[in-house]
Amino acid sequence: MSPRTDWVAHLVLCGGVALFLLPLWLLMVGATQDGSAIARGELSFLPDLRNLGIFWEVLTDKGPGGATIWHMLLVSGAMALAIAFGKIVISLLSAYAVTFFRFPLRMVCFWTIFITLMLPVEVRIVPTYAVMANFGLINSFTGLAVPLIASATATLLFRQVFLVVPDEMVEAARMDGAGPLRFLRDILIPLSAANMAALFVIVFVYGWNQYLWPLLVATDPKLDTIVIGIVKMIGGDTVTDWNRVMAAAVLALLPPVLVVLLMQRWFVKGLTEGDK
Amino acid sequence: MATLELHDLRKSFGATAVLHGVDLALNDGEMLVIVGASGCGKSTLLRLIAGLEIPTSGQIILDGRDVAQLDPAERDIAMVFQNYALYPHMSVFDNMAYALKIRGLSRDDIARRVRETADILGLGPLLDRKPRQLSGGQRQRVAMGRAIVREPKLFLFDEPLSNLDAKLRVSMRAEIKRLQRRMGVTSLYVTHDQVEAMTLGDRLLVMHQGVPVQLATPMEVFERPATTYVAGFIGAPAMNLLPAVLCQDGTAADLGRGLIIPFADGKRDGADGRKLTIGIRPEHIAPDPAGMAMQIDLVEPLGSETVLIGRLDDGELLSVKVPGRAPADALIHVSFPAAALHVFDAETGLRLG
Numbered sequence: 154m155s156p157r158t159d160w161v162a163h164l165v166l167c168g169g170v171a172l173f174l175l176p177l178w179l180l181m182v183g184a185t186q187d188g189s190a191i192a193r194g195e196l197s198f199l200p201d202l203r204n205l206g207i208f209w210e211v212l213t214d215k216g217p218g219g220a221t222i223w224h225m226l227l228v229s230g231a232m233a234l235a236i237a238f239g240k241i242v243i244s245l246l247s248a249y250a251v252t253f254f255r256f257p258l259r260m261v262c263f264w265t266i267f268i269t270l271m272l273p274v275e276v277r278i279v280p281t282y283a284v285m286a287n288f289g290l291i292n293s294f295t296g297l298a299v300p301l302i303a304s305a306t307a308t309l310l311f312r313q314v315f316l317v318v319p320d321e322m323v324e325a326a327r328m329d330g331a332g333p334l335r336f337l338r339d340i341l342i343p344l345s346a347a348n349m350a351a352l353f354v355i356v357f358v359y360g361w362n363q364y365l366w367p368l369l370v371a372t373d374p375k376l377d378t379i380v381i382g383i384v385k386m387i388g389g390d391t392v393t394d395w396n397r398v399m400a401a402a403v404l405a406l407l408p409p410v411l412v413v414l415l416m417q418r419w420f421v422k423g424l425t426e427g428d429k
Numbered sequence: 430m431a432t433l434e435l436h437d438l439r440k441s442f443g444a445t446a447v448l449h450g451v452d453l454a455l456n457d458g459e460m461l462v463i464v465g466a467s468g469c470g471k472s473t474l475l476r477l478i479a480g481l482e483i484p485t486s487g488q489i490i491l492d493g494r495d496v497a498q499l500d501p502a503e504r505d506i507a508m509v510f511q512n513y514a515l516y517p518h519m520s521v522f523d524n525m526a527y528a529l530k531i532r533g534l535s536r537d538d539i540a541r542r543v544r545e546t547a548d549i550l551g552l553g554p555l556l557d558r559k560p561r562q563l564s565g566g567q568r569q570r571v572a573m574g575r576a577i578v579r580e581p582k583l584f585l586f587d588e589p590l591s592n593l594d595a596k597l598r599v600s601m602r603a604e605i606k607r608l609q610r611r612m613g614v615t616s617l618y619v620t621h622d623q624v625e626a627m628t629l630g631d632r633l634l635v636m637h638q639g640v641p642v643q644l645a646t647p648m649e650v651f652e653r654p655a656t657t658y659v660a661g662f663i664g665a666p667a668m669n670l671l672p673a674v675l676c677q678d679g680t681a682a683d684l685g686r687g688l689i690i691p692f693a694d695g696k697r698d699g700a701d702g703r704k705l706t707i708g709i710r711p712e713h714i715a716p717d718p719a720g721m722a723m724q725i726d727l728v729e730p731l732g733s734e735t736v737l738i739g740r741l742d743d744g745e746l747l748s749v750k751v752p753g754r755a756p757a758d759a760l761i762h763v764s765f766p767a768a769a770l771h772v773f774d775a776e777t778g779l780r781l782g
Contacts (some may be wrong), residue, residue: 321513359474
């Protein structure tokens with residue numbers, strides 16, 4: 154690689170970084186400025202450092218629905234965690250079953266799971282709502298999280314991971330006296346730790362960003378997620394406090410960013426050590 | 430330490446019969462090598478004994494107990510796999526300790542046994558490493574350590590050396606033999622490599638198409654192969670097999686082209702004219718100025734000896750092994766010493782006499 158192309162590459166990369174960071178910078182700067190000024194379109198590129206307290210203020214104030222932003226963050230976090238863990242556990246077990254066990258209709262089960270790829274929540278939202286309503290789970294945390302847990306992608310991912318585990322290793326474990334659960338715990342889960350970390354990151358962000366389903370299933374302000382909360386802060390009859398909306402958006406950004414940053418270290422470690 | 434007996438062990442996968450009834454008895458502390466070409470059922474036999482497959486019928490008696498329907502873990506058998514099958518995320522210590530942990534041994538006992546085994550195998554300094562940080566030979570050793578540390582009744586080896594390079598294979602072969610002698614554990618060793626089979630086994634079992642064809646000591650298999658298959662399989666280069674007929678009241682073989690060789694070890698049954706296959710090892714064919722002319726097509730120098738592959742004047746292929754260098758002439762004369770002949774029935778391939 155010549156120094157010249159290196160330089161060009163860096164320029165392009167810097168341009169990309171600027172492109173991605175600019176909206177985020179405006180968001181953070183906007184949060185510290187006067188709401189009416191933003192509404193007039195007079196958004197400065199420099200933060201007003203005297204107004205940093207706005208973040209704390211927004212966090213503890215009651216929102217339009219009656220719940221505080223920090224409560225919404227908690228709901229979002231709990232929902233994203235429940236979806237991420239639920240998805241990992243269910244997918245792990247179902248992939249384990251279809252990969253390592255011979256039972257009647259094994260391939261039928263596999264293809265049934267596979268077909269659900271074509272049915273994301275948005276497609277089956279009315280029947281799913283009906284099912285939840287029949288179970289009496291509308292306006293409950295269970296109703297919020299459970300329908301988002303079922304997914305074929307994670308099952309397929311784990312199946313691919315499991316398929317490359319050599320038969321001899323399974324047999325060695327059997328000779329060592331490891332039963333199915335022990336094999337799962339001692340061999341398969343450690344071997345797929347890196348994949349689990351990656352999956353956790355993806356699913357956590359997916360869960361955090363859910364909008365349509367929470368909007369539909371939970372009308373109780375106690376179950377408002379942060380995404381719903383931000384939408385409720387905008388518009389309506391009153392004047393929108395854009396600086397407050399932006400501050401809430403910044404707060405809403407932090408947990409998924411934090412998850413990505415923290416898990417990335419795991420993720421990279423798992424990949425570079427190359428346990429497989 | 431234990432004895433192992435197999436009674437009429439059979440295995441079919443669907444309609445395909447892989448093992449057609451194997452009977453076998455292993456003495457306490459014996460190393461038996463099962464050898465055969467790929468697809469002969471030797472690996473299936475090993476997996477049946479290990480418990481990784483369930484036999485279609487027959488018994489596997491380990492130390493007086495029929496284990497044919499038991500889980501692998503309940504049989505007290507350890508196995509060394511061809512690709513080692515080490516757990517990649519566990520250290521060498523944990524790999525070796527895993528079976529003991531599952532059995533619920535105390536921490537101290539596990540540590541003591543793993544360390545003892547590691548010392549035997551020279552793995553002491555490697556206990557904290559992960560398998561991927563080890564060389565092929567070291568991984569092989571860990572795989573053996575994992576088997577040894579359990580102090581099982583029976584060792585099974587499934588072609589454990591075939592992933593190693595030639596030099597390492599020779600040294601590991603010697604090491605396995607030494608270890609097996611030292612531990613005195615009854616062992617079954619599966620291989621397709623006849624050198625491994627000859628050097629390692631107290632006895633050899635030659636398998637062919639799901640049937641055991643000969644069970645004997647390595648030298649006996651070499652000197653008195655029971656069938657033409659064994660004769661061709663054991664020994665390198667392979668034994669020459671030539672068509673012949675019985676003559677002179679069963680006391681000699683007529684190999685055609687006027688060559689009649691009397692048997693050195695007595696008469697064979699059957700009427701004159703019975704079709705035979707005569708076997709003679711390449712190294713037993715002697716240069717003889719008065720013998721048959723052989724045109725040399727190919728010379729394979731092995732250093733201390735040379736293999737000559739050529740044709741007799743009627744086109745019959747023949748390989749001859751001579752000490753030292755190849756003769757300068759492309760035409761040599763050879764004869765078959767009577768004492769070196771192996772006589773088989775041409776139809777059944779079975780040894781006669």
